[in-house]
Amino acid sequence: MADKRLPLLRGRITSVDTYEAPQGRGGTPPKMPSLDPKVHRTTLLQQLDAITQQVKARAESARDALAKREIVAVRPAANAQLAPDQLDDNRSDARLVGVMPEGTVVLDVAKADLKYLRKKLDAFADDAKVETKTTKDGTVTTHRDKERAIAPVGSIGLAVLEDLGGAQLRADALPDDRPFWFEIGCRGGYRNPVDDTNGSRAQIARQLHRLGVNQKLDEFLGPEQVYFFVRVTRAQLDALRAATDCIYEVELAPQPLRDLKLFDDVSMKDLAEFALVQPHEDAPSVVVLDTGIATGHPLLKSAILTATTAGPEIPSPEDTYGHGTKMAGLALYRDVGAAIERGSAEAPHWLQSSRLLIAPGYGTAADENYEKWPVLTERAVRSAEEADARARNRAFVLAITRTMQDPPLEGLAPTLWSQAVDQLSFRDGHGRLMIVSAGNARDNQWLKLAELHPQLQLSEKIHQPAQASNALTVGAFTARVELPNDKDYAEARVVATKPGGISPYTSTGLAGSEWPIKPDVVLEGGNLAISGTLPDATVPTLSALTTSHRHAYGRPMGLMSMTSEASARAAHLAARIWTLEPKLHPEAVRGLIVHSASWSKAMLKDFPGLSDRLQACGYGVPNERFASECAQGVATIVVEDTMPNAVIEEEPKKTPPKKATTKATEPKARRKTKLYRLPLPESLLTDSDPDVELRVTLSYFAEPNKFGRRTYHGLDLKWDMQGPQESDDAFLQRINVLKRTLGADGKRVKPTKTKSFDWDVGIQARSRGTVQSDRWRGKMSELVGDKLIAIVPVLGWWDQRKPLRTQQMNFSLVVSVFGPGVYAAIKPRVEAEAAITIDV
Template identity: 85%
Template sequence: MADTRLPLLRGRITTVDTYEAPQGGGGVPPAMPSLDPKAHRTTLLQQLDAITQQVKARAEIARDELAKREIVAVRPAPNAQLAPDQLDDSRADARLVGVMPDSGTVVLDVANADLEYLRKKLDAFADDAKVKTRTAKDGTVTTQRGNERAIAPVGSIGLAELEDLGGAQLRAEALPADGPCWFEIGCRGGYRNPAEDTNNSRAQIARQIHRLGASQKLDEFLGPEQLYFFVRLTRAQLDELRKATDCIYEVELAPQPLRDLKLLDDLSTKDVADFALEQPHENAPSVVVLDTGIATGHPLLKSAILTATTAGPEIPSPEDTYGHGTKMAGLALYRDVGAAVERGSADATHWLQSSRLLIAPGYGTAADENYEKWPVLTERAVRSAEDADPRPRNRAFVLAVTRSMQDPPLDGIAPTLWSQAVDQLAFRGGYGRLMIVSAGNARDAQWLALAEQHPQLQLSEKIHQPAQASNALTVGAFTARVELPNDKDYAEARVVATKPGGISPYTSTGLVGNEWPIKPDVVIEGGNLAIFGTLTDSTVPTLSALTTSHRHTHGSPIGLMSMTSEASARAARLAAHIWSLEPKLRPETVRGLIVHSASWTKAMVGDFPGLNDRLQACGYGVPSERLASECAQGVATIVVEDSMPNAVIEEEPKKTPPKRATTKTTERKVRRKVKLYRLPLPESLLSDADPDVELRVTLSYFTEPNKFGRRTYNGLDLKWDMQGPQESADAFIQRINALKRPTGADGKRLKIEKAKSFDWDVGIERRSRGTVQSDRWRGKMSALVGDKLIAIVPVLGWWDQRKALKWQDMKFSLVVSVFGPGVYAAIKSKVEVEATIPVEV
């Protein structure tokens, strides 16, 4: 049979231009406190002198032999906001650590306790000869003192205390006076910093823990700019540890114990010993299941198992003795396990890899006392799968082991080291890795209550960590399974989700607030729940999925699975399917295509008429396998893969020409870039009927995370915007790029009349919160034709504060689909031609 599939179209960025954000990058600067400059200088100098005296008065044996530096806290004055970029100095080896979110305190890591560079800033601030006066056209006179932004907002300066470095939970929690607690401490080091920093911190912490008599195996996690340890100490011991070392940047309570996973009972079925599974080709993609291992001898799986490894020596074997991983593997390999069993054979289109992350919930590495290992174990599980198969291969990693964030003290706290680990793994040094994480299941103790108010009460069940990771493809669950078996045993039962296409009663939902990305990203089939009076049953065959069981050697090769584990396994299979058809796509593109292809069902729109509630419960909706992997006669999907620099250096003419002919006429300037794609939609598509069309645009990228003070900061963010139906190309460019706006006689940019983009379903503010940003519009063909521009612009993050990283590039993928009569034929030739034209710079 001939292959009738129409492959995805591959486009290219049309134009690259210099860019400046219209808002100037930061809005109105914070107001400076009104104070006496000389008195302010005197007060702060006394505090700097006190730091020097404290350090000199320290006994020689008070600190670790490797502790040579100081951690300093610069605290803001009341109602003032510090300028952290003004408080460090690379020449003086004074490093900015970060800003504590709740207090606004700036933490510095300094080599010299005298802080001579700050003393010079204080002198300049108090020097009346260095005051600059400006008079505006309206006669308003403003003055600015030397180093005013750095010094005026400072309330106090001192050696950092535990209160300065402690997170919100540590400050809020009433800890036992002498009882040990698990703490998470962030130290100098990280993979972005010299290895000696990491080794120095590791040696200090290990030695001082031993000195305190609290010897324990130190589990650690390596972030980009910090090394994290999990330690069990009393509060007094923790403060002693801080005083004895010079490397502790932040301290917080470690999260609460891992909640148990609830799994379904196995279901026996026919013997499949003679099942024939044809192997995939050697370069086929793989799904890597990070779970309880895999039954390597299972007849429905063994021919497709490429590797089976463990996350580390704590786990004795890759064999699944619990069952969850084997059930995940069956759904990750097969679209329909039952149909394959009936046929007695199947052709595998992709490989399976298993990396055993835990033996069983609550046991071994998953035990409460080992929670601190989860970020490290997840990273090791990923790397062990890659090391076992060194061939370059497209891999979709799927993690359905999650942990509730609704048990105190994690209620409302989103970023954790586990979520940062997932974000780092996905970023992969800029190369990208597809990490698929289940949103987590609703708490089983709440099932009856949820059943009575389904689906609205589902909004109270919040996603689990690490599913809040921005770079992850987070998968929730919906269900089309609403029929109970026609059996007298179920005569008194009822299903919770009664409408096909509604969200599953098992699923958890996104976090509330403007700072969080849209999560879950998508929802996939995850089954339904049955209620018998006051009893719940999650094992009803018609409400669950048939899958493989680890008990195949005991005569039970088939079992049941549902919940968000099923949904995430199916998402991994979808990713592998896309790669099997389009093997050259980047990981961020595959994630983008899955989100791009998603739509809300009628039940979702009816159950959640409010957009915010619908996004929290359903994300972007249910993905379409066909739309995610191919075009059709009435659908054209264009994929653009490119990269964005954080900043570039450009030579620009000097404002004032030099007087000497030998002097350079140009100067070096730091500039940003905007990248534009011109969607080729010709006027020939217009007809008297002016047909209805749909437009979808999705931007996907993996950003580098950096956690500090219980917040995760991104190295660089991006966002997109599109030329509106009534907007000219020049007006659009001026709207998004301040450098392109006209200037008056005085050289200042003039105000412009702003047009608007399309009337999007989600809107730019909501969609721009995450690293996959998708939106849809429906209207008439006449509003869309005319080769509209789509802009991708940088939103600066922590890379911009690090000189060594300021020039980093980050990959991104843009996916655009147009639905309408004749669009594929009209767009295809134009896209292919434009892909050969040099990019306009």
């Protein structure tokens, strides 16, 4: 008889404390250029005067009627680094737009005279405002007022196209008379007043008409910019910039969506008598964002809750291409063949389809419509939600991707499509589970990759929008290594020969310290056969049986593999977790899928180096049972909470007021750390000192803000844990400066070095993403004794926006302990402590 299911344990944050991060290594300020302050001031003043003269000399008809502001570029001196936060001024309505890749700071200013910068120049050149300091070793240093702002400045001027252009636009010498698609970032966005977006839209539309460019203006709304896609010549683009006051950045739009490679359908027996029982009305749903769905398919129709489209460009939700229907079959069934043999099934969850394209390369997926993809993806998501008014847990799955390795997008970078996925996941702080396939290896590389599988697979990089930090990015492994016992395959060989190795179809993660671990996990995605010099992707034993859109023509079944199969299976898993644990937040479901993943023996053997293994396999293959329940030897605790960017607290003023009637306190923004004490009673320790495993996963959805080739997050988090030989005080002092003792000089004393557990991944690598998982194995004696886990804030762009400084973000912490007797020992403590209210 099967064991009774043990539900996940639900914990609560144990305590909250004010927090200050320790200074990281290499945090010394950049060296200031050596220069004559007065000469430097004179030079920059002349440039500011030139800006004023340029604006005065501009013909009244030269710019749009709404263009009243100026876009200014502050360029760094050679080998210098500007301090962007020192160059704007709220009181003067001078807004920091962002920093271009080569270091130029872009400002959006209300007045061309830039009086606030002139004041900083005067202060910098004033010898009366020089401060001299002598260090303990006798070194004398001098610091001028406003030095960080002014000293690194090389030049200041009205921004020209070269200042605002992205890396591709700078690299390509475009002919002036040939039109290209451009992506233009302008003043606006959903975090700014709607008048900003409306003003930019009006200016761009009006000036395009003036230039003779008649096209529908497609746009995508980010948090602090509105992006427009226009097809113009480089000369027209420069004229558009000169005639408006709203353009912040411009870049060549990337290449169109590549054709998806699908397989021939195969015939199956008639399904006319198949009975599919509908799920419960409150059951979760999987939303397939693809080519639509065959709404009359007997294996699907009773489970289809809604079928919609991304917009009026797509005439019908019906699938005429096939990919979406194949995705739907794998998203609904764990084993389609078993359901057919039984002749009936109970749908475990609902299906929703939102048709995103008709066919690769056609209609919305055609070359000229690439710019619509961020907006279409957003509209497809909202269309599915609006079609079903019930508050429901939904897993959205997107297996339509595009390579970032073919010209003209030869390089890996954030794109508006990946930002759209990140924004959809953030969902104004409420969270939305977006599952994206990592993308398939380019089919023209299959034979080459097969020669040195799996190591050469590392050269095939994930597709957009799978680089989105908030997405659950799914790559592919395979356990299918057997060819049919058929003479047609006598000369064939499989590429992946070891069960549990990565699939020859999968693409792999991004190298470099700025990228999160991607893919997050890998699921079954099938295998490739080679016959002589021909690749064969249609071998039945190497693919998954699924539903086909050709059911009306007597061909109800099809084959599917690759990362499309893997992502559909991930969506099925997410819905399964929600069926068993319906109160979980989307962050927690994503966290549990990653938390439950493990590397197979083949993965450990094929990729002995951790970095290569993470790029190829992510955290490994998820385990459904581990992701959704406890067991007698496994205790899994889920903590769901929120983290504020800062909390405003009243604190005594440094100098007490002279008058009794004057307020003695002032508001200060303080960071918080949240602590969870993992209950590990001493009773778990026995003479045998058994082996144990510890897993910790933090999951959250950050608000993205793209500028140039980087995506910034409103707030990031990271976690750390008290080590086996570390006291509570030592741990708190290690992670939080405010917990350190004060020395005789009044400064915080750096504590004796202590450390956490010897984790598999380590804090540096795991902290790069918005799902951060790690594992440790050792002896029970090292683990027992209640251990603290800290979640701490890592400040982002929210902190630079006054209205957002107290914004909160949801997070989920998942902790599992594997070992004899852990569930029985931990469960009572977790349940008792979850009832205690913590003051925040």
